[in-house]
Amino acid sequence: MVKHHLSRSAMVLALTVIWAKAAHAEVTLYGILDTFVGYTNAGGKGAQVAEQSGGLYASRVGLRGSEDLGGGMRATFDLENGILTNNGAATDSTLAFSRNAWVGLANRYGEVRLGRQNSALLIMHSKFDAFNGGTYGSFLHNASTFTFRYDNMITYWSPNVAGFTFSAGVSFGGQTSPHDALNAYVGAVDYQRGPLYLGVSHAEQNGANGQLNLKTTFAGGSYQFGSLTGYFAFYRGNNLGANLNTNVEGKYHSVYWLSAGYMVSPALHIAAGIGYVQDSTAQNNNAGEVSLGAFYNLSKRTLVYTTVARLVNRHGATYSLIGNGPITPNTPVRGEGVTGAQLGIVQFF
Template sequence: MHKSNKVALLIASAIVTAAGPAHAQSSLTLYGILDVFAGYQSAKVGGKNTSLYVLGNNGELTSRWGLRGTEDLGGGYRTTFALENGFDPGTGKQQNPYRFFDRQAWIGVSAPYGEMRFGRQNTPMFAWSGNMDAFSAATYGSGYNNFANWLARVDNDISYISPKLANTQLELHYSVGGQPGTLAGNAVYQAGVQTVQGPVYLALAYLNAANATNTNRVQEIMAGGNVDYGWGKIYLGFFRANEVISATTGNALSNPAGKYDPAVGPVGNTRGNYHNTYSLSADYRFTPFLTVGAGYAYIKDSSSLSNDASQMSGIVNYDLSKGTRLYGVVSRLNNRNSAQFKMAGASITTGSFLTPDGGQSETAVQIGIRHLF
């Protein structure tokens, strides 16, 4: 063999040898969810008894596809990232046409002392709420989700996630407001802690968000958890928010602190007025594949309007496989005075639910299928 060919082979071998560990130290995962349901709702709308039959999307989980990855930097350090897009399987449309990666888009660095992330991220309240509800804080049947109206995710977010110590983990978040001359305008501050102690899970989260001029603030607190009694779980959930996040006419706000839809701003609030949501639910595993649950949720309006509401629901989950589930829900929501709370479930597209007239009740049935990949 010619000397130059031998040199080329040696160089090629060295490149292959060096590239092998590099590929082994990196990972990229494509994942996703498809969720479609048949739904029925009945309520008085516009003074008329109205029924709605739909083939809807995103009943138990929001349909999405995503990429997540890591690269091992050595010494216990890793680069991490996540990109996630929400969509409606029934139409193939993006859930939010004004942004492509509408759910998550962040990059981070993980180290032995914790992880720092930068970008659009889920809030601890959104990420942990399903652990406080037999309905996973979704479907028509989750009164906890229908009443609580927490902020799901935040733009321009800087977070610190601690290592687990005694099965306990801390999260701290600061979202940069980007307003000239102030660090507080349009900023969002969050703190949360969750722990698992034997059969008991507990979590506490707080959020404080300002509008662009720092003259009005969203304030939220979430607390709750569950206990595994062997054949299922019992769940408790509490959520408190001032009126800027939960208007007295119902779940009216879609945009606390301008962080969700840039075209919509916060609604006004009255100092001292709050909504408190209480939720109690439980499930029972008949088999490893079949689970039945029920729950009750109540929201108390502290304002003079007393626009309270309550909801009772039942759910059946049947797992066909590790990735595919059938689910069924039946639910009844009762509004009081002029309250207009509705059964919206997970990220259900407008047109897949009714908004009752003030003080009117609502009944719903939902049968769906979801697949994880």
Template sequence: MKKALFAIVTAVAAVSANAQSSVTLYGIVDNGLQYETGLPKGNAFSAQSGGWAQSRFGLKGAEDLGGGTKAIFQLESRLNTQNGSFANGSFFEGQATVGLQNDTWGQVKFGNMGSAEISQYSGDVDPQQTKKYSIGTLVRGRIFSQAANGVEYLSPKIAGFTLQGQYDLTNSSTWNAGNPGSAPGQLGASSGLGSAQGRSDGIKLSYQRGGLFWQATYDEVRDPNGQFSNVYLTSRSILTGASYAFGPVIAYVGYQHLSAPDASNEGYFGSATPTTLPTGTSLPTAVNHEWVGAIWQTTPALAISGAVYHANANNGNGNATMFTLGANYSLSKRTLLYTEFAYLHNSATSNLGLNSGLYGANSNNDPINGNPSSTNPNFGQGQFGVIAGIATQF
């Protein structure tokens, strides 16, 4: 490992010596402590990685090709720095891309967009900036999709507008189909975002002028059969939001609609449908998600953020509201201390959790068919959470 790191540093130094090209080594290390109530088996005090931003390290570089065009690349690993593991088991899960950049016609790149899947730019209109309790929580992490085998175009800024689009191939002879196997989330399958999925694509339009920033995004993620079978995993998403800065305060507002017309209990649970789902509920096919909040830069070092998020799911799945309060204190330009508090209130037929658990009953209320590793609270149960930590960038 030491030899590998020495080789990387040596390569960076050698390339940086060339005036026409550059390579940058960068990263974030973020670790903290967390306390949460309302978990299936009680309360938990734990160590967490990535409460402010997911830990990572990467290399990015550019070579001047002349005529205003550059060749660019980026390799990025996402990490759990509490145990040293890679996110999703992939070395360059964050990004592995190469492309061309020109100030006049824009940028195109190819490869694994990974954690740069277009929905993750939703953090630009999130008052909690995708911290632990934020825009992804009440949609069970839907904005944190992955994108592989892709191509992306990013336009230059024109009259304040910027256009970005992604298209991700399945590398399959069947249109829309992904790798063989069960869809993400099914019992017995590789579950969670980043596991097997079919074609994904998306487009984002943003506008910035003065203190105003606006963004609208449409993206879709299909299951391995080319269907929209789970509103939280493989679905269509329409999201729009805006922020406005006045003095030391930035105000935020946003809305998201998720749809999965092919979703069904049978398709998701198979023959093991939990027997303790609330009466009349089935897998939701639509979710409406709204939020409002602000960041107040009280001093050059201290920023306080607060936000309220609300989500309502159809097919009897109820609604949930999350209240958050956070603070960042900068010790330097690269290092900060952070903390965040959250309270999540569920209606009687909702079991959304602070940890973005998968849909369905947990092991407490369905000991036969429930998911034993579920972090969902019981239906109608609220949760309180607090996290505090330190993060440094390089």
């Protein structure tokens, strides 16, 4: 993959041109700013206190819009860049829009999008979790390794039909020999009816030799009982190092995660979770975590959150508490655990 470096002035010019071209379309400037202070004490490494970006949500800013083309057809787009609110840097300085850069067409039969897009797995797994797939408290996120988004992707997103929606996509690796090397295939289906939500998503990616050697699956759901919502989630994947040349098909690890959220008041809800990861190899690099969290809405656009978690590794496992941003975790030595707590604030716009 060739990545182009854009200067700051070039990015400003590009955004100006986009804004001018979008004068006759409906365009929304949006973003999420999430900053937290976290304490972790990792076995064999020691304690660390750090301010970081992206605890509950990955911080980002973007432009999304649509244009009515008539006859029920709309042109759509989304340009979204990840940012680090603790130091003002881009999450990926080699990309102008590191999170989303796609254009699409939509009508009552669904939407087709082309470009860099979030994986359906990333979108779905947060729905199985009282911690929204983020913070130190989400063992589902801490212990799952998968591709968040793909370049060169074509996706279809269906309308809601009797509570069911589905999506499917292919990312082209752009190779000549073999022609399907590095291709990725993603699909998801979910169901929402009343208090019940169920979903499953799956992704496979070819290696450099064209053979399928990365496979990832998420499945789970939730059910609301008045003020209490219970969540269950399952992850299975062999993406143990995100290396398309060395991963071994059939060597998986599985994550089992149960969590619950309770609405104490319209502004305050609390969460708890317990999970376990099982390594299918002979190394038995297993781990487990228990978590507690609280989330308080100061307004419709601002919330504060806090979590505490204890993660225990076994044998050679080195899982850690990573939150939801591109942060450098305080990783314990092999087989040691980590305890953490964080306090953060989120602003939506």
